[in-house]
Amino acid sequence: MHCIEVGGLVHRYAGDTVLRGIDLQVPRGSIYGFLGPNGAGKTTTLRLMLGLLRKQQGTLRVFGRSFDEHRIEILRKVGALIESPSLYDHLTAVENLELLRRVHQCPRRRIQEVLALVDLAGTGGKATRQFSLGMKQRLSIAMALLHSPELLILDEPTNGLDPNGIIEMREFLKRLNREHGITLLISSHLLAEIERLVTDVGIISQGTMRFQGTMGELKQQRHRALAVTLRTRDDGKALRLLTEQGLAVRAEEGQLVLPRSSDGEVAAVNRCLVSHGLDVYELNVARNDLESIFMELIEGVA
Numbered sequence: 001m002h003c004i005e006v007g008g009l010v011h012r013y014a015g016d017t018v019l020r021g022i023d024l025q026v027p028r029g030s031i032y033g034f035l036g037p038n039g040a041g042k043t044t045t046l047r048l049m050l051g052l053l054r055k056q057q058g059t060l061r062v063f064g065r066s067f068d069e070h071r072i073e074i075l076r077k078v079g080a081l082i083e084s085p086s087l088y089d090h091l092t093a094v095e096n097l098e099l100l101r102r103v104h105q106c107p108r109r110r111i112q113e114v115l116a117l118v119d120l121a122g123t124g125g126k127a128t129r130q131f132s133l134g135m136k137q138r139l140s141i142a143m144a145l146l147h148s149p150e151l152l153i154l155d156e157p158t159n160g161l162d163p164n165g166i167i168e169m170r171e172f173l174k175r176l177n178r179e180h181g182i183t184l185l186i187s188s189h190l191l192a193e194i195e196r197l198v199t200d201v202g203i204i205s206q207g208t209m210r211f212q213g214t215m216g217e218l219k220q221q222r223h224r225a226l227a228v229t230l231r232t233r234d235d236g237k238a239l240r241l242l243t244e245q246g247l248a249v250r251a252e253e254g255q256l257v258l259p260r261s262s263d264g265e266v267a268a269v270n271r272c273l274v275s276h277g278l279d280v281y282e283l284n285v286a287r288n289d290l291e292s293i294f295m296e297l298i299e300g301v302a
């Protein structure tokens, strides 16, 4: 069952198309990383999902229901933090939460519950202007959690945090998902920041989805993105032989390079050369890391 299903989402700002048919599905109970470079269209997509922008084209279903028809009920079960936190900085954490509690009409005890959840229970009479950025960020998340949502949408929640703050935020979000069963949709422009947090990932670039799947499936792309380099007793002959086999082999800086080969293909190359009496001196498989797979995907090369 999917928590969010988006189909064919197109969006234009004054005639300028920024979303070109986005399809994405956020599985219930997942931590979904919505990844893409600056300007890719992440915030626009998230704003459309929350009804903060008027949808122009496409379908949106949340909790299995049409957003257009069940907007109010859906939003009651969704918490969100889009762009920078908006807090009354002369008020304390409790006072900020109390204002929102009246809007949501949830029980008073919920304030202490969410403050404990984000580890801000001890901030007492401190005005939020004295909070660190990390504390403000956590308070904003507490506000998004006040009405006990089933789905939390966070736009770049680690923006501006130092490395320690990023680790703390990651552990907190994992706990929220694991212990409270909240589905999380988190946008980021840095794979490294969310790589160890998310279960699923959607990669967007220039308003187009480049990849969607589990983290395991993204890692599988690594095996397709292997570059093989080799050196033999007679590279000229090896080049001819492998080209005859239909392989896109090229000579480069004193070695032969074969792009993207599976384990089976690497073994076949070796067999072919040896069976033609060519000694293989070196056969290397350069394993690309996740970051280069991500870069290839957003550049549309993969």
Ligand SMILES: Nc1ncnc2c1ncn2[C@@H]1O[C@H](COP(=O)(O)OP(=O)(O)OP(=O)(O)O)[C@@H](O)[C@H]1O
Residues within 6 Å of the ligand: 013, 014, 018, 036, 037, 038, 039, 040, 041, 042, 043, 044, 045, 189
């Ligand atoms: N209100 C607006 N009016 C006109 N163009 C806009 C508006 N908001 C965003 N854009 C443009 O739409 C494109 C997508 O922007 P969006 O903010 O959705 O991307 P993003 O992936 O969230 O990037 P960032 O990480 O920089 O926020 C960009 O080219 C941006 O300049």
